[in-house]
Amino acid sequence: FALLQLLGVSFSLVLTICAVPAALVTSLTLHDTVYHLGQELPWLNWVAVTIQALDSLGNAIAALLLSGSHRLSEKGIEPIPAGQARRQICCQVRHAKPRAVLAKETAWSPAWEAKVEELSLRGMTLRSLFRFYQDELPSVRNWSYVPREHKTRDVVRRVIIPLTRREESSYAASALNLDGPRRADVMVTHNWGNRFKDLLAAVIADALQECSFSLATKLLEADPAFLQEVLNDSGGLDDTYWICAFAVNQHICICHNNLYDRDPFTNELHPVCTCSSVNISDPDGRSTESEINKFDDMMYHLATSGGCRQVIAVDQSLDLFNRAWCVAEIAEANRLHMNQALNLHPGIKNNMNIDQFNIELQSLIFDPKSGLLASWNAMDSEQQVGEVGRLIRWGLADAGTGKVWKVWDADE
Numbered sequence: 001f002a003l004l005q006l007l008g009v010s011f012s013l014v015l016t017i018c019a020v021p022a023a024l025v026t027s028l029t030l031h032d033t034v035y036h037l038g039q040e041l042p043w044l045n046w047v048a049v050t051i052q053a054l055d056s057l058g059n060a061i062a063a064l065l066l067s068g069s070h071r072l073s074e075k076g077i078e079p080i081p082a083g084q085a086r087r088q089i090c091c092q093v094r095h096a097k098p099r100a101v102l103a104k105e106t107a108w109s110p111a112w113e114a115k116v117e118e119l120s121l122r123g124m125t126l127r128s129l130f131r132f133y134q135d136e137l138p139s140v141r142n143w144s145y146v147p148r149e150h151k152t153r154d155v156v157r158r159v160i161i162p163l164t165r166r167e168e169s170s171y172a173a174s175a176l177n178l179d180g181p182r183r184a185d186v187m188v189t190h191n192w193g194n195r196f197k198d199l200l201a202a203v204i205a206d207a208l209q210e211c212s213f214s215l216a217t218k219l220l221e222a223d224p225a226f227l228q229e230v231l232n233d234s235g236g237l238d239d240t241y242w243i244c245a246f247a248v249n250q251h252i253c254i255c256h257n258n259l260y261d262r263d264p265f266t267n268e269l270h271p272v273c274t275c276s277s278v279n280i281s282d283p284d285g286r287s288t289e290s291e292i293n294k295f296d297d298m299m300y301h302l303a304t305s306g307g308c309r310q311v312i313a314v315d316q317s318l319d320l321f322n323r324a325w326c327v328a329e330i331a332e333a334n335r336l337h338m339n340q341a342l343n344l345h346p347g348i349k350n351n352m353n354i355d356q357f358n359i360e361l362q363s364l365i366f367d368p369k370s371g372l373l374a375s376w377n378a379m380d381s382e383q384q385v386g387e388v389g390r391l392i393r394w395g396l397a398d399a400g401t402g403k404v405w406k407v408w409d410a411d412e
Contacts, residue, residue, distance in 0.1 A: 123184030184242035202313035207236035
């Protein structure tokens with residue numbers, strides 16, 4: 001294969017060298033001073049044109065060989081629905097042949113079903129998420145957001161809960177969400193111990209079909225307005241994501257109690273809320289009004305009423321896989337045969353201890369053929385061509401400003 005690539009590049013180089021004098025001959029024969037030469041030697045024009053045509057063909061063949069696309073196998077390739085074509089990314093596990101979704105074990109009461117439906121309609125557009133990040137976070141009183149340090153739980157305690165105190169609602173359902181709550185297209189699985197900046201970067205990376213959020217997280221800190229412009233040009237600002245921190249009404253869950261969440265700088269517990277709401281106690285997980293005992297039902301509802309994907313925003317320490325809640329969401333999405341995308345930080349080390357996972361989860365994550373990590377690490381030739389397009393897209397977005405390349409890692 002390497003020999004073919006060498007031959008392809010050599011072939012293209014030789015033709016390009018020949019194309020220069022050929023182009024010169026073609027232009028000269030059109031000039032009056034050599035018009036008679038063109039009439040006496042008509043074959044010269046044909047040779048020149050042929051060389052230029054072969055040069056274009058040679059360059060195309062060289063690009064094909066370098067990308068490895070000629071090795072694409074037709075076996076196993078199935079047509080991609082038009083709505084899903086934009087979502088074919090290297091870190092995604094797609095279920096080309098959806099199986100029947102398993103029925104729920106118990107029937108929902110009307111009140112339970114209404115709450116599930118309500119939760120499913122609390123997705124937020126990327127436009128709204130950007131507004132929160134650029135406008136709300138910097139304007140919080142008596143607290144300064146530090147992107148490299150503050151985690152999602154810090155943002156929930158110090159920003160989301162105080163901002164929604166008057167309405168006593170989720171952020172997605174509040175007046176602060178100018179785009180309004182929407183049906184979620186993507187369910188985001190993440191842990192609150194992850195940096196909030198990385199959570200948002202993982203969502204942005206998904207919208208841009210990036211398998212790593214490294215570039216997104218750096219641009220988010222360096223120039224969020226530029227990143228928003230890139231998303232606007234790609235049509236990604238209207239993509240709708242369900243993120244529990246924004247979708248769940250924290251005023252009926254946790255706002256009045258805080259025994260553990262501390263600010264990383266002062267080591268002081270974050271203050272509790274003074275709203276009039278009552279935090280619901282739900283020890284048996286059967287409360288109709290509770291919003292944190294229905295995630296699996298909401299996923300079922302989304303999967304069976306129009307479809308929904310799952311994005312797994314993995315923190316650098318892999319703490320997500322130690323959280324029972326997150327593991328349950330991953331397993332449920334797999335059971336429902338939802339398309340799942342793993343979005344990783346490139347700094348993740350390959351030192352996972354898979355003994356901590358049960359057999360089913362091990363297969364989901366580590367299976368060499370269909371596991372999430374296999375999809376992340378192994379790109380076929382078609383996806384390699386996609387990576388070329390990815391680089392071109394970022395190059396066009398940069399437009400010579402250097403904003404992208406200043407934060408581009410050598411290991412991207």
